[in-house]
Amino acid sequence: MGVSDDRKPISLExxxxxxxxxxxxxxxxxxxxxxxxxxxxGMQLLGTRFANTSAIHGEDVITLAEYPSEIRAPAGTLxxxxxxxxxxxPQDVFTSGDVVDVLVAxxxxxxxxxxNLVREGxxxxxxxxxxxxxxxxxxxxxxNPLETDELAAYQLFPVEISRLTATALQEFDVPRAQVERSxxxxxxxLISWLFNMPLDNSLTWIRQKFAGDEGVILANSQAxxxxxxxxxxxELFKTNYVIKKPEKSRQPGTYRYLxxxxxxxxxxxxASQLAGLHLFLGSYxxxxxxxxxxxxxxxxxxxxxxxQAEDEIAAIGAALGASFAGSLATTTTSGPGMALKxxxxxxxxxxxxxxxxxxxxxxxxxxxxxxKMEQADLYQALWSRPGEAPLVVLAAKSPKDCFHTAxxxxxxxxxxxxxxxxxxxxxxxxxSEPWRIPEIDELPPIDVQxxxxxxxxxxxxxxxxxxxxxxxxxxxxxxxHRVGGLEKQDGSGQIDQDPENHQRMTYLRAEKIRRVxxxxxxxEIEGDESAELLIIGWGSSYGAIARAVMHQNKLGHPVxxxxxxxxxxxxxxxxxxxKRFPRRVVVENNDGQxxxxxxxxxxxxxxxxxxxxxxxxxxxxxEDKIEAMLAGGA
Amino acid sequence: MTExxxxxxxxxxxxxxxxxxxxxxxxxxxxxxxxxxxxxPRENIVIVSGIGCSxxxxxxxxxxxxxxxxxxxxxxxxxxxxxxxxLSVWVVTGDGDGLSIGGNHxxxxxxxxxxxxxxxxxxxxxxxxxxxxxxxxPTGAKTKSTPFGSVDRPxxxxxxxxxxxxxxxxxxPDTDNKMITEVLKAAHNHKGVSFxxxxxxxxxxxxxxxxxxxxxxxxxxxxxxxxxxxxLIWGNNRDKGFRFNGFxxxxxxxxxxxxxxxxxxxxxxxxxxxxxxxxxxxxxxxxSPYPLGIFRQVEEPVYEEAVWTLDRTIHSVQGASTIHDLLxxxxxxxxxxxxxxxxxx
Ligand code: SF4
Numbered sequence: 001m002g003v004s005d006d007r008k009p010i011s012l013e014x015x016x017x018x019x020x021x022x023x024x025x026x027x028x029x030x031x032x033x034x035x036x037x038x039x040x041x042g043m044q045l046l047g048t049r050f051a052n053t054s055a056i057h058g059e060d061v062i063t064l065a066e067y068p069s070e071i072r073a074p075a076g077t078l079x080x081x082x083x084x085x086x087x088x089x090p091q092d093v094f095t096s097g098d099v100v101d102v103l104v105a106x107x108x109x110x111x112x113x114x115x116n117l118v119r120e121g122x123x124x125x126x127x128x129x130x131x132x133x134x135x136x137x138x139x140x141x142x143x144n145p146l147e148t149d150e151l152a153a154y155q156l157f158p159v160e161i162s163r164l165t166a167t168a169l170q171e172f173d174v175p176r177a178q179v180e181r182s183x184x185x186x187x188x189x190l191i192s193w194l195f196n197m198p199l200d201n202s203l204t205w206i207r208q209k210f211a212g213d214e215g216v217i218l219a220n221s222q223a224x225x226x227x228x229x230x231x232x233x234x235e236l237f238k239t240n241y242v243i244k245k246p247e248k249s250r251q252p253g254t255y256r257y258l259x260x261x262x263x264x265x266x267x268x269x270x271a272s273q274l275a276g277l278h279l280f281l282g283s284y285x286x287x288x289x290x291x292x293x294x295x296x297x298x299x300x301x302x303x304x305x306x307x308q309a310e311d312e313i314a315a316i317g318a319a320l321g322a323s324f325a326g327s328l329a330t331t332t333t334s335g336p337g338m339a340l341k342x343x344x345x346x347x348x349x350x351x352x353x354x355x356x357x358x359x360x361x362x363x364x365x366x367x368x369x370x371x372k373m374e375q376a377d378l379y380q381a382l383w384s385r386p387g388e389a390p391l392v393v394l395a396a397k398s399p400k401d402c403f404h405t406a407x408x409x410x411x412x413x414x415x416x417x418x419x420x421x422x423x424x425x426x427x428x429x430x431x432s433e434p435w436r437i438p439e440i441d442e443l444p445p446i447d448v449q450x451x452x453x454x455x456x457x458x459x460x461x462x463x464x465x466x467x468x469x470x471x472x473x474x475x476x477x478x479x480x481h482r483v484g485g486l487e488k489q490d491g492s493g494q495i496d497q498d499p500e501n502h503q504r505m506t507y508l509r510a511e512k513i514r515r516v517x518x519x520x521x522x523x524e525i526e527g528d529e530s531a532e533l534l535i536i537g538w539g540s541s542y543g544a545i546a547r548a549v550m551h552q553n554k555l556g557h558p559v560x561x562x563x564x565x566x567x568x569x570x571x572x573x574x575x576x577x578x579k580r581f582p583r584r585v586v587v588e589n590n591d592g593q594x595x596x597x598x599x600x601x602x603x604x605x606x607x608x609x610x611x612x613x614x615x616x617x618x619x620x621x622x623e624d625k626i627e628a629m630l631a632g633g634a
Numbered sequence: 635m636t637e638x639x640x641x642x643x644x645x646x647x648x649x650x651x652x653x654x655x656x657x658x659x660x661x662x663x664x665x666x667x668x669x670x671x672x673x674x675p676r677e678n679i680v681i682v683s684g685i686g687c688s689x690x691x692x693x694x695x696x697x698x699x700x701x702x703x704x705x706x707x708x709x710x711x712x713x714x715x716x717x718x719x720x721l722s723v724w725v726v727t728g729d730g731d732g733l734s735i736g737g738n739h740x741x742x743x744x745x746x747x748x749x750x751x752x753x754x755x756x757x758x759x760x761x762x763x764x765x766x767x768x769x770x771x772p773t774g775a776k777t778k779s780t781p782f783g784s785v786d787r788p789x790x791x792x793x794x795x796x797x798x799x800x801x802x803x804x805x806x807p808d809t810d811n812k813m814i815t816e817v818l819k820a821a822h823n824h825k826g827v828s829f830x831x832x833x834x835x836x837x838x839x840x841x842x843x844x845x846x847x848x849x850x851x852x853x854x855x856x857x858x859x860x861x862x863x864x865x866l867i868w869g870n871n872r873d874k875g876f877r878f879n880g881f882x883x884x885x886x887x888x889x890x891x892x893x894x895x896x897x898x899x900x901x902x903x904x905x906x907x908x909x910x911x912x913x914x915x916x917x918x919x920x921x922s923p924y925p926l927g928i929f930r931q932v933e934e935p936v937y938e939e940a941v942w943t944l945d946r947t948i949h950s951v952q953g954a955s956t957i958h959d960l961l962x963x964x965x966x967x968x969x970x971x972x973x974x975x976x977x978x979x
Contacts, residue, residue, distance in 0.1 A: 056967045201965070253961060254973035266961060273957050280717050282709075300948040301955035305716050305941065310742040314709035317702070317739075321682070321713025324700055325721070329713070343703050351700075436969075437961045474698035474714070474721050477677040482646070482692050484701025494648070495693060 025196045025242040030089030032097030033191070036114045037106030038075050039068050039082040046104075046184045047084025048432070050191055055257040055434040057241050058250075059088040062399075062543060064096035064616070065430035069287070069371045073453035076138040081113040088195075090246035090548070094308055094488075094543030096431060098618040102194070104187055106130060106161070108139035115151065123155045125190070127183070129162035157236055161186050168226030171332050174219045178297070182223035189227025196242040199228055251436055258435040260399040260428035261288075264332070264358055265295035267406025269302055272328045274407070275414055275446040279304040280329045281323035282315040284337060287370040288426040289360035292332040312340035316357070320344055323353040324483065326450055326473030328410055330356040335364045335377045342384050345419055349389040349509065350468050351483040352460070354413035354420075356406070361425040363614045372614030373427035375539050376590035381421040382597065388506045390513040393568040395423040400435035402428060407443060414448040416516055417468040423567075425589075427616045428540045442507060454478030459493035467512035516569050523562050523571040531558035532630055534581035538564040538594055538608065539616050541587055548622035559626050567594070575602050583629060585609055587622060638667040641670040646696045652687060655837035657808030657848070658755060662694055664814025665753070669697075671815065672822055674722055681724045682711040684731040687762050687836070688755035705736025708752075712937075716747045717798035719938040722822065725752045730760050733789055737769075744798035744827055748937040751821045751828045754791055755808075758843045759809040765839040777839075792915040795829040796908050796930055802828035804913065804928040807857075808835060809848045813926070820928060826936050849923055860914065860927035865898035868923045875899075883913050885922070903931045913977035 013475040025335035033050070037043045037082050044065055055061045073080030087097035105111035107130040118124060145151055146158045165186040166179050174182070185206070192199055203221055209346040212217040233235060258266075263350050264522055279302065283293040297306040298517040305322070310314035316331040323329035332343065338359050348355045361377045363369030381393045396405035402424055409422040451457060451470035460469050472479040483494060489496035490504055525534075527549040537545045542563050549561045564570070578584060578598070585607035586595040595608045609625045611617055644666040652658045669679065679697035683689035685704035692699025700711045707725045709868035715723045725743075732740055732754045743750065759777065760766040766779035767786060774783045795803045802824040804817045814832070833844040846856040858868040858876075866876040867888070875898040876883045886893045902910055911930040917923065 052965060056965060058967075058969075205965075250969045252969050254966050254968050256962070256964060256966045269960060270957050278717060282713060299955075300945050301952045302960070305945065307716055308711070309709065309712075310738055313706060314712070314739055314742065317706045317709025318713030318716065321700065321710035321715075322717035323713075324698075324710070325680075325714045325717040327717045328719075334928065346705070347703050437966070440957055443957075474680050474718065475677055477675070480676050480696055480698050480701035482701060484692070484699075485703055486701065539793070 003033045025082055025240045027244045028241045029446060030087055030093055031101045031245055032085065032087045032099065033102045034083055034085040034100045034114060034117065035104045036081055036083045039073055039080050040075065042184045043082045043084050046188055047086060049188055049202055049205065050326060051086045051432060052257050053192060053197050056201050057197050059091035060091050061086055061088050061433055062093050062096045063432045064427060076107060076109055076135045078109050078113050078139060081110050083114060085613035088243055089138060090244045091248065094547045095619060098620050102192060108135045108141055110146065112139045118154055120153045124151060125157045125159055127161040128158035129160050130251060143553060148261035164226060164230060165223050168222050169219055170573050172218055172222065174215065178219050182219045184626065185220045185223040186227035189224040190231045193228040193231030194237065194240050196240055199224055206517055220551065241511040251303040253436040255436050257432055258400055259430060259432040260402040261291035262295055263399055264406045264424060265292050265494060267403040268330055268410060269299060270443065271407045271410030271446060274443060275328055275448050280319060280327040282319035283314050283332045284309050284312045284315045286334045286337050288362055288429050289332045289334050292358065312337040316341040316344040320348055320353060320355060323355050332358040334360050334362050336367060338377060338380055346385040346387065347485045348388050348419040349391055350485045352416055352417045356409045356413050357419055357421045358369045359421060359423050360429045361423060369614045371426065373425045373616060374590060374614060375588050377423065378567065378593040381423060390510050391418055392420040392516050394420065394565055395539040395567055396428060397539060397563055399428045399431050399433045406623050409447045411444055412516055412519060414446060416466055416512060420512065423539060425540050451479065458491050462490060462492050466515055467508060514569055517526055517572050520566050520571045522573045524578060525560050525562055525577060528553050528558045529560055531560045532581060533559045533583045535559065535561040536584060536586045537561065538567060538588065541589065544617040544619045545623055547619045548626060552623060552626050557626065557630055578604050585625060585629065639670055644669045644676065644696055644925060646694055648693050650694050651690060653838050657834035658688060658930045660808045660811060661755060661814060661832055664811045665818055666855050667815045668818040672819055679722045680714050681726060682707045682880040683726045684736060686728040686731045688726055688728040705731055706739060708736065708739035711750050712743065712748055715750055715938050716941060719942060721773060723750045727752065727754050729756045729758060729768040733791060734769045741798045744795055744800045747801055747826045747934050749825055753830050753832060755834040756791055757834045757840055759840035761836045761839055779812045790915060791831045792929055793912060796911050796915060800829045801932050801934045803876040803930045805831045805926050807833045807848045807926060824931060824932055856923060857926050858923040860901050860925050860929060862901055862903040865900050903928050906932055
């Protein structure tokens with residue numbers, strides 16, 4: 001295998017001592033598993049279930065969902081392949097894995113599209129029943145790869161998943177279509193056995209998910225069980241596996257499994273509750289952000305209004321209206337939607353109203369690669385508005401970090417009466433990981449009040465510390481006032497086109513955003529602080545960078561890293577940290593956007609590592625860069 | 635509110651920046667009179683506008699106001715209304731703001747039917763940008779951007795509003811304060827979206843646009859006042875009327891002995907079928923008598939009420955929750971201190 005992180009090459013060979021697989025499973029460190037099939041095959045469900053089971057079983061997990069931008073691309077074709085990859089391990093799993101140890105391929109196209117991701121000696125489990133001439137041809141195979149030596153570099157296990165599922169369900173009189181749908185659960189049972197995971201969590205889930213449909217519950221449960229039994233009783237696999245015990249015990253607490261988009265939704269609800277405000281979401285469906293709208297639309301147990309607007313512009317417009325009316329307002333979108341919202345974001349800056357704008361970034365420009373990740377909207381977030389219109393920009397670094405970043409985005413928006421842009425991306429939005437649920441007192445208080453004293457009210461008077469103006473929603477007598485996009489007089493808020501006032505207001509708006517830095521905890525250095533080389537990252541590349549640095553440090557290579565959540569303003573100690581490291585490299589999934597800002601802000605040079613392929617960094621790619629730089633090159 | 639507010643109490647005191655002779659002044663006067671007569675507390679009123687001469691409106695009123703961006707007032711107003719249904723929300727827009735750049739939002743505001751009142755000041759020209767065609771300019775209009783005459787076909791605001799699902803649609807001239815006030819009061823009292831087109835003259839760039847309507851001496855001959863339940867009669871001597879001829883409105887002279895007054899069409903603003911309202915809406919300005927007054931006024935579910943009712947109903951079934959429970963909903967597991975073994979609940 002390409003040793004891409006700090007684990008030894010996994011031996012997936014049968015351990016000499018093992019005779020009965022379940023009794024003596026082979027121990028594994030971090031392991032990467034990929035499920036691939038037709039986009040209609042339910043690979044995301046299968047992967048999510050196994051990831052959940054692993055997380056509940058106590059493993060550390062990170063997932064990566066990859067699906068085509070078409071809902072149902074032609075069945076059986078390469079374009080229609082959907083994949084779900086996950087790394088599981090005892091601890092410190094920070095990415096969904098560089099290379100695949102175990103691939104489950106449900107059809108020839110899935111095999112063709114993914115076999116190059118599997119490491120030499122890795123396991124491929126293929127649904128042999130789907131390797132029929134028609135499917136082979138669609139995938140571009142001249143001959144059945146299960147019958148040639150094409151896959152000799154791997155441990156190949158052709159399993160007649162469809163037939164075995166049908167056999168298992170024979171006695172239960174299950175309709176044909178359901179048999180076909182249950183084959184996923186057979187695969188889940190088999191892979192659960194292979195990794196020595198219990199089935200009870202999946203069984204409970206099946207019972208809850210399909211409650212009321214006994215036929216489906218029966219079919220799926222039986223298929224799951226049959227898959228597991230097949231692994232156990234069949235001589236095909238000489239061993240099964242178990243993930244090693246963690247070296248350090250996990251932080252005690254209650255855990256759950258969480259995707260980035262769900263985390264944003266939960267973070268926003270939490271923030272609204274902490275602030276004691278009604279939550280308003282204006283949104284327009286867009287990949288890969290729509291799940292936030294879906295999630296928030298379900299939670300009527302809280303005072304939340306979700307509004308699916310006629311377009312991206314109306315979505316933010318309604319949110320800004322709700323903000324004026326006193327709600328914690330938010331809008332969620334992706335890059336193309338951000339472009340449409342630009343003018344309203346400028347109005348929010350001018351009106352000085354709190355607003356959380358979530359951009360779940362995808363490949364651009366224009367429609368770009370809707371289902372692929374990228375970090376190329378940083379310039380857009382920082383600067384894409386008419387006039388001088390600074391605002392706060394934050395980025396989440398992992399699925400669970402989306403929760404905390406969303407809470408902070410809301411908090412800063414409310415405390416500073418400003419729009420805040422929160423950046424996430426398609427990788428962490430659809431990716432999931434276990435999360436230790438915080439207790440309420442671990443969350444930051446959000447202490448905001450609508451202005452209540454009419455005698456002191458001036459719409460653009462400012463709190464001397466934060467420079468925030470008072471928030472006086474309609475309904476309060478004596479504080480009737482007008483806001484808008486025209487330049488206004490400092491204090492009174494009256495329309496004012498005076499040159500001196502305009503410059504003063506421009507500086508006040510800028511200074512207000514600069515002062516947000518006083519809320520930001522000092523940036524922490526990870527890795528070898530005495531190193532000469534510093535990696536600077538932001539957003540979803542955190543996992544790959546952290547693993548790369550950890551591994552390089554273990555090898556004795558001096559390197560450190562900082563990871564920025566706050567992209568505007570920067571943490572106050574960033575400059576000082578940068579100056580401590582003579583060599584710096586900015587790692588990002590774009591063509592150097594943070595790199596530009598750092599150089600512009602501090603006049604400090606840095607090298608860069610850029611990947612613009614729609615996929616996250618591999619740990620190895622970052623380590624290669626580190627090693628090259630430490631060897632004196634780039 | 636204890637003391638009764640006068641019309642002037644609804645003015646902010648900011649000097650309007652409209653040109654002398656602009657039709658907007660009359661609307662501001664009629665509008666503030668309506669607010670006073672309705673005895674609306676100032677703090678509960680929100681006026682939202684876009685960009686254009688008409689959109690300066692909020693600054694001149696002593697209520698809450700949001701001067702938005704071009705075309706987007708309906709979006710802001712919808713957000714305000716959804717967040718705070720109890721507020722009286724008004725949108726003031728123009729023909730360019732509301733029907734050109736904001737056309738999409740106009741459609742959706744009308745179809746959703748929130749309890750928002752829309753005043754569209756239609757002067758058939760772009761005023762603030764100094765004289766280009768608007769979507770209501772007549773074909774052939776010579777403006778700065780169409781020096782050889784426009785080839786665009788104009789949109790008819792009332793027809794459009796009704797087609798989009800407006801439950802209240804009215805048209806008023808900018809010179810009749812009393813009518814402005816009465817119609818705006820009716821708009822306020824209507825539950826659901828109210829669309830009011832004001833035939834407004836732009837003194838500087840298009841002051842002949844509505845002369846036949848806005849000039850008192852011409853009005854009786856060139857307009858027809860719509861009154862629910864009353865026959866459609868107009869003219870200086872109230873001697874002309876409309877009757878149906880097949881599907882068409884046929885103009886007839888009441889002096890003609892063959893014409894029976896009982897055959898005249900009676901206006902029905904409350905009909906759920908919008909056909910008559912649309913027939914009246916498409917009567918051509920300058921060719922037929924131009925209808926003024928309320929074309930349509932029907933009851934339909936109100937958007938924000940439906941949203942809040944649904945949310946409350948589901949809330950009452952689901953019950954309230956806490957952050958603690960929210961974050962722990964679904965599959966969770968616990969890690970006890972000092973052990974890496976997990977208990978699966
Ligand atoms: S340009 Fe026309 S519409 Fe604008 S204020 Fe002057 S007269 Fe009124």
